Every structure is written in C-alpha cells, then in structure tokens.
Amino acid sequence: MNALKNTTQKSPTFYISHGHKPIAAHANGIYITANDGKRYLDGCSGAAVVQVGHSHPAVLAAMHEQIDQLQFSYRTQFENQPAIDLGYKIVAHMPPGLDRVFFVSGGSEAVESAMKLVRQYHFHRGEHERTIFISRLPSYHGSTLGALSLTGYQPLQKPFEGTYQLYPKIPSPTQYRIPEGHTAESHAIACANELETNILAIGAHRIAGFVVEPIGGASTGAEVPHNSYFPRIQAICKQYGIPLILDEVLCGVGRTGRWLAADYWQIDADVICLAKGLGAGYAPLAAIVAKDEMVETVLSNGGFMHGFTYAGNPLACAAGCAVLDVIDNEGLVENAAKQGEYLLAQLQQLSERFDWIGDVRGRGLLLAIEFADKASKTPLPNDWKVSQTITDMAYDEGLLVYPRKSLNGIAGDHILIAPPLIITHAQCDELLGLLTKALTTFDTHYQKIAQNNPK
Ligand SMILES: Cc1ncc(COP(=O)(O)O)c(C=O)c1O
Numbered sequence: 481m482n483a484l485k486n487t488t489q490k491s492p493t494f495y496i497s498h499g500h501k502p503i504a505a506h507a508n509g510i511y512i513t514a515n516d517g518k519r520y521l522d523g524c525s526g527a528a529v530v531q532v533g534h535s536h537p538a539v540l541a542a543m544h545e546q547i548d549q550l551q552f553s554y555r556t557q558f559e560n561q562p563a564i565d566l567g568y569k570i571v572a573h574m575p576p577g578l579d580r581v582f583f584v585s586g587g588s589e590a591v592e593s594a595m596k597l598v599r600q601y602h603f604h605r606g607e608h609e610r611t612i613f614i615s616r617l618p619s620y621h622g623s624t625l626g627a628l629s630l631t632g633y634q635p636l637q638k639p640f641e642g643t644y645q646l647y648p649k650i651p652s653p654t655q656y657r658i659p660e661g662h663t664a665e666s667h668a669i670a671c672a673n674e675l676e677t678n679i680l681a682i683g684a685h686r687i688a689g690f691v692v693e694p695i696g697g698a699s700t701g702a703e704v705p706h707n708s709y710f711p712r713i714q715a716i717c718k719q720y721g722i723p724l725i726l727d728e729v730l731c732g733v734g735r736t737g738r739w740l741a742a743d744y745w746q747i748d749a750d751v752i753c754l755a756k757g758l759g760a761g762y763a764p765l766a767a768i769v770a771k772d773e774m775v776e777t778v779l780s781n782g783g784f785m786h787g788f789t790y791a792g793n794p795l796a797c798a799a800g801c802a803v804l805d806v807i808d809n810e811g812l813v814e815n816a817a818k819q820g821e822y823l824l825a826q827l828q829q830l831s832e833r834f835d836w837i838g839d840v841r842g843r844g845l846l847l848a849i850e851f852a853d854k855a856s857k858t859p860l861p862n863d864w865k866v867s868q869t870i871t872d873m874a875y876d877e878g879l880l881v882y883p884r885k886s887l888n889g890i891a892g893d894h895i896l897i898a899p900p901l902i903i904t905h906a907q908c909d910e911l912l913g914l915l916t917k918a919l920t921t922f923d924t925h926y927q928k929i930a931q932n933n934p935k
Pocket residue numbers: 527586587588589591620621622623693697698727728729730731755756
C-alpha cells in the first residue's frame with residue numbers, strides 16, 4: 481500500500497489546492513474515521529451529500545445484491561431494472577406533472593442536462609432565439625462550462641472568462657442584509673422583479689429559462705427566501721412563458737425538512753435537478769426530472785442529443801433506490817425538520833455569545849452561520865480567512881463543517897452545518913459541543929487580531 485508519509489509529501493492525486501488531508505479509513509453513521517484513528521463528526525455530510533449516514537446496512541445490502549447480478553449495461557442496448565425502479569420512486573416524490581427522469585452521475589451534469597433539454601425543446605418548437613439562461617448572484621450551479629455560465633461566484637469563474645457564456649444574473653434575495661427603505665417582503669419582491677426587468681430588456685423570445693436554488697446552498701449559505709419570493713417568480717415565469725429550472729442538487733432529497741425545498745412554496749417547475757442526497761455518497765448518481773410535454777417534444781424530434789456513458793448505471797441506481805427507501809422508512813425528512821429546528825435554535829443562542837457572528841439561518845438540516853460584525857453586518861476582513869480558520873479549528877476538534885465566502889465569493893464568510901439526516905438529538909448536542917469549542921478557540925484568536933487591527 482502506498483501511504484503518504486507526511487503532509488508535505490506530494491500525492492499523485494490533486495484537487496483544489498496544495499496540501500492534503502488525512503486518509504479516510506472507514507465511516508459509520510454520522511462519523512468518519514481517518515487512518516490515524518482520529519474520528520470526525522460529519523457535520524456537513526461531506527458536501528451535503530451523505531443523507532442516510534455512512535455504511536447504512538440497507539444500502540450496502542442492496543449494492544451487494546446488485547453487484548452480484550449486473551454491474552453495467554449500456555443505455556442504448558438495454559434498460560435496467562434498478563434505473564426503472566428508481567425513476568418511479570423519484571416521480572412519486574415530485575409535484576404533479578414532473579414525471580420523466582433522465583439519469584446522470586453528478587450535480588454539474590444534471591444542471592447541464594437541464595439546460596440542454598430546455599434548449600432542445602425550444603429548438604424543436606421553432607424558438608431558435610431562446611439561448612439565454614438567467615440565474616442569480618451569488619449562486620453555484622456546477623463546475624462544467626454550461627453550469628459555470630449560470631454560476632455567480634467570482635473566484636470559480638475568473639480564470640475561465642471567455643470560455644463560458646456571460647449570462648445575466650439577478651440578485652439572490654438575502655434576508656440578512658435588507659437595503660434601507662425595504663422590508664423583508666418588499667426586498668424579496670424587488671429581487672424577483674429583477675427577473676422581469678431582465679426579461680423585458682432582453683426580450684422574452686430570447687430567454688431559454690430561469691435557473692434557481694429554492695433554498696440556497698454553499699454560495700449563499702443556506703439562504704431562505706421570504707415567502708413572497710417564489711409566488712412572484714412563478715408569476716413572472718408564467719406570464720412570459722419562461723421555463724423554471726430548480727437546482728435542488730444540494731437542497732433536495734429531504735435536506736431541508738421537505739422532500740424538495742420547492743415543497744415549501746408549491747413551486748410549479750418545468751425541470752428539477754437532483755444529485756447529492758440521491759446517491760447519498762454510495763454512488764455517483766444524479767437526475768433531472770422534467771415535464772412529459774417537454775421530453776416528448778424532444779424525443780419525437782430525433783431524440784435528446786445529449787447523454788453520458790454512466791447514465792442510469794445499475795449499481796448506482798440500486799444504491800439510489802435503497803437510499804430513498806431508507807429516507808422514507810426511517811422518516812428522515814421529518815427527522816431533518818425536527819433536528820434542524822432544534823439545531824437552528826441552539827445555534828442562534830450560541831451566536832449571541834460572539835459579536836463576530838452576524839447571522840444564523842437555514843431550514844431543516846441545511847443551516848449556516850455567517851461571520852460578520854454583529855452590529856453593522858460588515859463582513860470581516862478577507863485576509864483574516866475567517867470561515868477557513870474556523871473550519872480548520874473545528875477539524876482539530878473532530879468536527880467537519882463546510883466553509884464558503886458569502887458575497888459572490890469575494891467577501892464575507894460563512895460555514896454550512898448540514899449533518900446526515902439520521903442525526904439524533906444527542907448527536908446534535910455533541911455537534912454543538914464540538915462547534916462551541918472551535919468557536920471559543922476562534923474567539924481568542926479573533927480578539928487578538930481585532931486588537932491589532934482596530935476599526
Ligand atoms: C446547487 C448546486 N448545484 C450544482 C452543483 C454541482 O454538483 P457536482 O459537484 O456534483 O457536480 C452543486 C455542488 O455543490 C450545488 O451545490
């Protein structure tokens with residue numbers, strides 16, 4: 481076995497940056513253990529992925545059974561039973577009208593597929609000019625060039641300028657920094673109205689669709705819109721005939737305490753993207769779910785000119801079937817709502833101790849803490865690297881959280897708290913205990929740097 485001997489040795493693998501982490505050895509439930517024996521509480525489900533926890537026996541059994549039977553068959557040569565079964569299970573959880581499922585292997589592929597399905601639909605209807613997608617700022621929709629065109633997170637885009645489309649973005653409806661003269665409601669409506677402004681400026685006949693996360697993930701830090709937001713968005717999309725594409729890659733599959741985050745507002749979407757929680761880390765698995773009329777228009781005009789080799793992989797779909805059964809049978813959506821409510825209240829209480837915590841927000845088990853000056857809401861200086869430092873301090877305590885910048889990736893700091901949906905009340909307390917230690921350590925550090933850098 482080739483093991484890295486120390487943290488300065490180069491690994492053949494690389495991801496975002498230099499440096500590497502301990503090797504993950506095994507995992508169970510909400511815990512993951514490194515090969516040095518240290519155990520971590522997975523307070524963010526990796527990247528909001530591990531919905532049913534690690535090593536769930538029902539998922540492992542289903543995968544073992546499937547691998548003995550059929551590991552791969554190609555979609556142009558065969559259908560496979562796990563993919564069909566998973567298709568039915570997904571549709572059973574969708575709002576009425578969304579009943580056609582197209583499988584892919586990850587969130588970026590799902591977003592790309594949604595864009596291409598919608599575009600091909602317009603094409604066959606003779607609406608050739610519909611090529612422009614509108615999305616929001618900040619947002620994250622994936623790393624591939626199509627999905628990156630929708631993304632509003634500057635550091636991820638800057639090096640690739642010129643290679644992706646410069647699609648228009650409307651502001652995400654933050655409830656934390658409401659501009660002067662606005663209420664939460666009027667600000668949400670004003671943000672939604674920006675969609676109409678863009679449609680009118682560009683021409684509805686040129687708009688391919690509007691892409692949005694119903695509850696924000698990493699880029700906004702679990703941003704929950706005011707209840708007035710989606711009814712207005714829906715009305716604008718209907719009025720101008722603009723397809724509404726929901727990116728539920730992160731917030732879907734029970735994460736927010738409803739099966740879809742869209743269920744909070746009964747949003748009538750044309751396409752929904754699902755990923756992370758669907759395979760729950762057991763297999764690369766994602767899907768788009770679309771309306772029959774859109775799919776039939778594309779299929780009866782020569783077929784969908786798009787697809788990936790691993791689409792509908794039987795092993796991945798068998799894992800997905802087992803994951804969805806576990807979520808239903810163990811009441812995990814309800815558990816996410818219940819434990820999420822408790823965690824949110826406790827985090828809000830904890831935040832009162834620190835004048836550098838500006839906001840605590842989210843729904844279900846998609847929660848975030850934003851670090852900013854409590855009184856002024858001003859972000860903390862970038863060079864203090866607050867979210868990364870706190871994440872590192874939590875890591876030292878044996879707790880995994882997920883750091884991001886809050887304002888378009890260029891300023892502000894937050895962490896996501898998004899544990900597996902199986903978390904118990906006692907484990908929430910354990911998470912809170914570890915987080916409190918990390919925040920207390922950071923407070924000492926903060927007081928020192930704040931003293932050396934007076935306002
Ligand atoms: C909302 C959203 N959309 C799309 C993606 C891209 O998914 P993937 O990393 O699986 O390609 C992500 C990933 O974090 C996401 O959070």
